Amino acid sequence: METLHGIIKDRRLKKNLLIKDVAHQMEIDSTLWSRYEKGERLPAEKNLEQIATILGMKISELKKYWLAEKIFEQIKAYPEAGDVLSFVEEKMAVYVRSAKVAVKREVKNSLAELDSIKKEIRKAHPLNDIQLQKLREYFNTNYTYESNRIEGNTLSLQETSLVINKGITIAGKSMREHLEVINHSEALEYIYDIANAKTEITERLIRELHYLVLKTIDKDNAGQYRKADVRITGSRHIPVAHYDVVDEMQKLIKYYHTQVHILHPVLLAADMHWMLAGIHPFIDGNGRTSRLLMNLILLRNGYFIANLKGDMASRSNYYKDLEAAQVSREPEAFRKLVMKTVKGGMEEYLSLIVPKKKK
Secondary structure (H helix, E strand, O other): OOOHHHHHHHHHHHOOOOHHHHHHHHOOOHHHHHHHHHOOOOOOHHHHHHHHHHHOOOHHHHHHHHHHHHHHHHHOOOOOHHHHHHHHHHHHHHHHHHHHHOOOHHHHHHHHHHHHHHHHHHHHOOOOHHHHHHHHHHHHHHHHHHHHHHOOOOOOHHHHHHHHHHOOOOOOOOHHHHHHHHHHHHHHHHHHHHHHHOOOOOHHHHHHHHHHHHOOOOOOOOOOOOOOOOOOOOOOOOOOOHHHHHHHHHHHHHHHHHHOOOOOHHHHHHHHHHHHHHHOOOOOOHHHHHHHHHHHHHHHOOOOOOOOOOOHHHHHHHHHHHHHHHHHOOOHHHHHHHHHHHHHHHHHHHHHHOOOOOO
């Protein structure tokens, strides 16, 4: 049976790393790493992400073995350990089943429709490179326009397209508005790349997304958690205190890894959006980063970008549903908004790639 200490030793050797090399990167003593590999000491949970990066492992894989070891260490001294494990296994089975059926029938039907459209799109593929390029340019420009529009950017759709695709500067518009378009476009290309690469969802990845959103606008805060408390204008929701941001972000990542094989990807994407926006971990750029994270999860699961609209009425509904999820912990309305938006985008895409039948 594979063990955590055996796996990390094997991975280290396969990567031709010495114990001192790993210890140096971890900023720990070599003796401590040796104890990890001998099974004499369990790494702290907060260090797992760094270990996974160094050894080229998926954090979910590493955490699975770490959790098994932690549970074993907690109960091995008890003669009732075997019975306890059987009892826990039964409870987990009930938990997983209840998590799967907790979704209302109406929502299940909507998800089934989305999955049906996804199958139709797959049947229509493959497309040629020119078709794919034109479609991607069309949808990505629209998404950058709407996402920035939600945050108050005044560039029109046509102007946004000129900035992204032609590199043209629009007279009478601020430098910040131009940079918001360019940064968001680059961040969008990045999530396409990592969606295809199946890159793990981690705190580091979220901070990288935020860095791309803010890098040429506020380099001091780009990719950095806020160091002050904030309030959201016009919202009843109060984000966590700045000193709780790290803990809340760790909980967010735990939620993702707990639910990734249980919750439908579209619902999980919606949840990660409203939860991240609720934590409000950054001083600026939280909305764009939250929407990018949501769309990364959608893309890697074969769905389409949820292009939430930025006109006054749509923005008002978006904020209302977002606030309901954050304040009352009732995400149903926000989940439905995301499902509806994803469906609209997929139907539009399908209409563009499948010729209409003549009557």
